[in-house]
Amino acid sequence: MKFAYRFSNLLGAVYRQGNLNFSKDGNSVISPVGNRISVFDLKNNTSETFPVSTRKNITCVGLSPDGNLAVVVDEDGAALLVSLVTRAVLHHFDFHKPVSSICFSPDGRKFIATKENVALMYHAPGKRREFNAFVLDKSYYGPYDETTCIGWTDDSRCFAVGSKDMSTWVFGAERWANLIYYSLGGHKDVVVGCFFEKDSLDLYTVSRDGTLCVWESDTEPNGLVLKKNRAKARPQQQEEEEEEEEDRVEGEEGEVIRGKTESPRNKDETKNVRYVQRSKHFFNKEGDFNNLTAAAFHKPTRLLVTAFASGVFHLHELPEFNLIHSLSVSDQRIASAAINASGDWIALGCSRMGQLLVWEWQSESYVFKQQGHFNNMAALAYSPDGQYVVTGGDDGKVKVWNTNSGLCFVTFTEHTSSVTSVTFTSSGFVVVSASLDGTVRAFDLHRYRNFRTFTSPRPAQFSSLAVDVSGELVSAGAQDSFEIFLWSVQTGRLLEVLGGHEGPVSSLCFSPVQSILASASWDRTVRLWDMLDSWQVKETLRLTSDGLCVTYRPDGQELAVATLNGEISFWSPQSAAQTGSIAGRHDLEAGRKETDKITAKQSAKGKSFTSLCYSADGESVLAGGQSKFVCIYNVKEQMLMKKFEISCNLSFDAMEEFLDRRKMTEFGSLSLVDEGDGDKVNISLPGVRRGDMSSRHFKPEIRVSSLRFSPTGRSWAATTTEGLLVYSLDASLVFDPYDLDLDVTPASIRKQLRLQEWQAAIILAFRLNENALKQEVLEAVPYDQIPVVSGSLPDVYVEKLLGFVAACLEKSGHLQFYMAWAQNLLMLHGQKLKNRSGSILPTLQALQKSIQRHFDSLSKLCDFNMYNIRYAAALSKQKGVKRPAEEEEEDEGLSEEMSEASLDEKMIL
Template sequence: MLHSLSLGEQSITTATFNRAGDWLALGTSDLGQLVVWEWQSQCFVLKQQGHYDQLLALEYSPDGQYLATGGADGKVKLWNTSSGFCFVTFSEHTAATTAVKVAQSGKAVISSSLDGTVRAFDTIRYRNFRTFTSPRPAQFSCLAVDSSGDVVCAGSQDSFEIFVWSMKNGHLMEILSGHEAPISGISFGNCGANQLLVSSSWDETVRVWDIFKSKVQQETIRIHSEVLAVAFRPDGSEVAVCALNCTIHFYEPVSSLQIGLIEAKADLGRFRRETDMVSAKTASQGRSFTTLCYSADGSWILIGGQTKYICIYHAKEHVLLRRFEVSKNWSFTGLTEFLSRRTNTEFGARAMMDVEEDDSDRRTLSLPGVKSGDMASRHFKPEVKVYSVQFSPTGQSWAACTTEGLLVYSTHTDELFDPFDLDPSITPESVRNALHSVPCDYGRAVIMALRLNELNLTTEAVESVPVTEIPLISHAIGERYARVLLEFCALQLDRSRHLEFYLTWIQTLLFEYGAALKRNSAAIMPLLHLLQKALMRKKDDFLKLAQRNASSLKYAEVLMKLAQADSTTESVMQE
């Protein structure tokens, strides 16, 4: 034996060497662990581990650079959205993490847990700097943080109360009572000059609280069905409520008037477990959507729950835009819609045979309220569900916590052809003719390329513009095309090597149309988040490059001094 390595008590699922034979990759499926080990130097090249239990909650950072997730294993993890790697894990919770939130500054991650604590973690020093508790032990099921990051609220599922803490000193400021059943969701929203807190509960009510006034005021909205989730629109003008009967209600938070309704029962889909004795239609009657969120600009609604589908609705028209299927993995249950003869035998369904008792005709039933299934059975199959969904602040992607794991969907693909304001005169040939005409019509070429919205052609048109012509063309294209061009430049910062060129475009456009963009700040917030994410990523890359170059120069300087000292010593000895 040349070397021995121990990774834990769980069995190693797979192992493989690289082509050179100096790196060994080891995978453990029970822990969700991937390790790359260099056995000669006995050091880790890569070590990644996901949640070894079910993912329950997620939240994007304000700039979209990382994701915070919480799982049933009690861990809180931060993931880089670019590389997909986990860069820090917090293990202070002793029970399942039910919700995670990221402060607006991006410097703190707050999580609630069934262990009766709400914890705040520093994303710079990677430590738990605040722990919030209640006077009486309570299991926290939901969490909300105000826009300033100074107030933390958590809802309890056993005492039916909402606890309000101060982030600065960790003191409990208020206990909001009124709900008569477990609280399922809370959310903050800016309604003009006021900031309101909305809470939902299984008591079929939604309550609106104004906790920043000296006397807490509340408004009660009756839903006539158990409420499972609630979310504020980013601009604070609307509240979406998801009920147990698969309906989504829309309310105006100040006046509490209902302004819309979506009947989502038909979009839930039909499915059955392998051990169900009823049809898919009957089995689906007790299912519902349990989580929802708004897009960054408030134009879409994303919902998921006890189903294999994630649905996107238009928030204003209240129509279904698209339905995504979470998984087609047959190692999960809840995917089939019809009985299959391949799973039937002369003694009944094959999945039912292992759970039947030997000396009785009765089938073993799971306990009431069990959500995950009977894990004590000989063959256990998890059920496909969606626990949490979240849109990226940049508007370019959204993520979902499912039985399959953390799924990230992108709304941007380079192959997507999505033109606008198109007419027969706008073609790739006309764009290139405008670029090569005498004199060159750069402004017309850029506008036509933006209207065609084809990546390679737009890149060719924009990069053909001389730097001295950028202010003139920026003034000529108008506000509408300026927003499209800003989004294109933000995306190009990650792809192109012409960093200073695109930064000049961004600076010129922001100076030219800053006042007009500020008037529509709510609508362009995803664009600003995208610009911030691209600039911060480039800043981090340059800092790493500068530090590496400084270390290399310092090392070269030390080597040069050693060489000079050796040559001096040698010359002295010769003399």
């Protein structure tokens, strides 16, 4: 089995903090999610997360005007230059201080980054051939407090910087003679946004207390005069005096401009730029807490969007300040707002709720509305065909995600406490979830409703869940009463309460081939319960430590159990004998928390695997737990095959192995020194999952709560502190030939195609194993030759060809062609494939997933066309027949209903 899994996507989180950006065409939203960047395509309804990550959470993203480059800055000021075309990191840079905002000039030649009270102008990378992509041009000093926002003029000649000292500074991007700097007041709170009018130096500034100031300039942009033109007609001495007066210092790192006092002298004919406050407007406030938190301005339409801490956002038309409409999207603070290039769509991000909305203000409808789990994810499960993933979180929500689009399409909120386990039934249309609120609920994915609720006679907190192969039995284990409850899905009745465990039941798993339930408990046993023989204990497996997780191999011939001492043991269910063991404690490599007084090596001795999952072929097992690492072990060899580091985000706790010397003081670690009234710092207790929520500064701990392999075997997913991480096999980036020889070349393969030796060409293409070449050869085979070529293929290439057909069927538009390949391969080699059912199962499930997706989309279209044809036929029959007025009215009503139904179907499609 290949282990070249690469990061593919991040689900379950759509926005954390930072600023939102629209792509150049306005059809995609670029959102920072933790220390990664996600792109949501609003036209195709898909999401993608770049395989690029910073060391800490991202605070601001600057997008170039052409949409090809992005500058991403994290909390510490470390910046990455990312290509949005190739999704690769082009350059690393460090600002050494937190950066509040970053913005490219409209012409794309420069960009401004603001840190502390300085505005730094850099040459935009890619415009010149330079060794260093970040070349400092000028430093602008003016504000006395931290800078907050940046605004550019359309011609890139000037820019404005807002500050926390309630002032706005206008600077010249070039050496203008009549505009070096200009300071604007008028506000009584922090400036949130500053925007120039289109093709003008007129300025709008918005402050946190809900005040809008309109500033009018007496100079047009064309009226700015370059310094060198003005200096030609002056003596050298006067020029030197003016240089000193402007307090400009030139050094190696660029030019420094300090704003002090304006020159009282204005003897030259060129008049300095002046600003006058034309008007002042106030937003309607509901109270002192309703601060203005974000603002965006669309210059062509003069549309101003302002967002508030109460979840309300306003749309105003400037400069008349006419309210277009006001809407409340939630009761939480809106952290960021953005408008696309056409001015139709408005993106809003709520950091506390992890919510991202795109609102079309003209039609007053949502284009995009997604929200992740409010707290940590706790469990996940794949559907049998691999198309969907269901997740349960500590916020009590159950969400179902589409693996193709990466978006959530339904959320169930019936649970009132944390969801501990979720699973699909064998049909794939029912989701079952267990919760600490004492209920197990079944949800229908056809009608999106909770159709069954299973409860126990006495209140119990359910911590584990399992559904049998037939989908008729649901079992849940309680962590407080040490019992296992069995229900019937059909009737919803409680069938049996299984007692015998002497500790909390931590995990349950049904055998995929028999009606046998395996239960792991903290009492150091795994019990096998026979569902056909009065629900009696069939076997009891004695463990060396507390059982945390149990899972069956896909063929049901082996059990894997994770225990508290960090070991994974393998058992035979038939003989109840242990067949192997893996000591994985040292592979976890747990990090050191900030408040830990022991080393990471000592801390790792108390860590263990909390989630296990067999691969689709049963040859390896995936394990994760209280660490940032996920391990893949080979079951037969009992050795570590590969280890994945799921995160490098230092904003999480328990990430670093050693203490940071910069955080060490003479009194010890800075995290253990209380700067308050002298009380001791509370150290988190062992086993605490989330730390002290009441503390002033809280860092979540990195951990893996659940792992699952996709039924297709091409990917696996993990619920972590970051979200739902998906890793998949990207075969196009890996050169992995099979039985390679000197005569296996692209030239020889194409020669066989010209000779119409289809079988030889296919075999050579699969030996070279390049996807593009395999597709070229396969599509060159005539349609009528497919049965002949399929029947003459050697057995070793049948399985490979079937897997490739399944992959092509998912993306290609040649539906009938690849369906013919699949049908002939299965019909002609069915008996041989049946003998290798264990190894061929992932390929067949991948084929089923592709066919099912096409069936779902085509069936809707065919039904829609069939109804239209029937309606047209019925109308043609009724033409020329005279009918009473009542019948005509009834037919008109019927036609209106049919047209409305067709419109609804169009909307669905």
